[in-house]
Amino acid sequence: MPLDQNQLDLIRQSFAALKENPERRSHEFYEAFFDRAPEVKPMFREDIEGQGMRFLATLSMIVGHLDQPEKMAERLEELGQGHRAMGVTQAQFAPMGEALVATLAAALGDDFTPETRAAWEAGFAEITASVVEKGGIGQV
Numbered sequence: 001m002p003l004d005q006n007q008l009d010l011i012r013q014s015f016a017a018l019k020e021n022p023e024r025r026s027h028e029f030y031e032a033f034f035d036r037a038p039e040v041k042p043m044f045r046e047d048i049e050g051q052g053m054r055f056l057a058t059l060s061m062i063v064g065h066l067d068q069p070e071k072m073a074e075r076l077e078e079l080g081q082g083h084r085a086m087g088v089t090q091a092q093f094a095p096m097g098e099a100l101v102a103t104l105a106a107a108l109g110d111d112f113t114p115e116t117r118a119a120w121e122a123g124f125a126e127i128t129a130s131v132v133e134k135g136g137i138g139q140v
Contacts (some may be wrong), residue, residue, distance in 0.1 A: 003126065007119035009068055014116050015063045018056060018106040026052025029103040038093035043086050059100075062127055069130070076127065080135020090132050097124040 003011070018025045023073055028050050034041045058079070065072045101120055105112045131137070 003066060003119065003123055004061075006115075007122060010113075010116045011063055011066065011123050014104055014108055014120070015060070016055040017104065017111075020059070020107075021064070022053065022056050023049060025103055025107055026056055028106060029055065029099055032099035033096055033100045036080045036098055037092055040088070040092055043088070055133075066123060066126075072132075077134040080131040080133070080137060082135075083131065084135040084137045088137060090137050093128045093132065097121065097128065100124060 026049070027035060030044075030052060058075070061075065101117060101124075104120060105117070108116070
């Protein structure tokens with residue numbers, strides 16, 4: 001189900017908090033992700049800072065085009081194929097989403113409202129479904 005305008009606005013406004021200190025936030029994200037899914041850590045290079053910057057750049061592109069899925073279809077397919085090639089399973093996206101929400105909650109503090117959380121969870125689910133489908137990522 002496509003996001004409504006309020007959800008889009010909440011995601012875009014709250015994303016600004018991650019961009020204020022990208023090094024710190026990307027580190028927090030990967031720390032939270034690896035805490036939730038330690039089995040994925042070997043999939044990543046040791047340059048986690050560089051990986052974090054790429055993650056935030058990709059997330060920025062996605063946030064900027066959530067209401068224009070046709071503009072990110074090719075990139076989401078690339079992401080899906082890349083994740084499949086690394087051996088990522090569909091189930092491993094859940095802890096990634098949890099880590100993203102936790103990072104946003106830490107960055108926003110009291111400004112991370114239940115509505116903002118719900119918007120991010122819906123947006124992440126929508127993008128994840130597309131990445132998984134376009135990449136042919138299995139459930140195992």
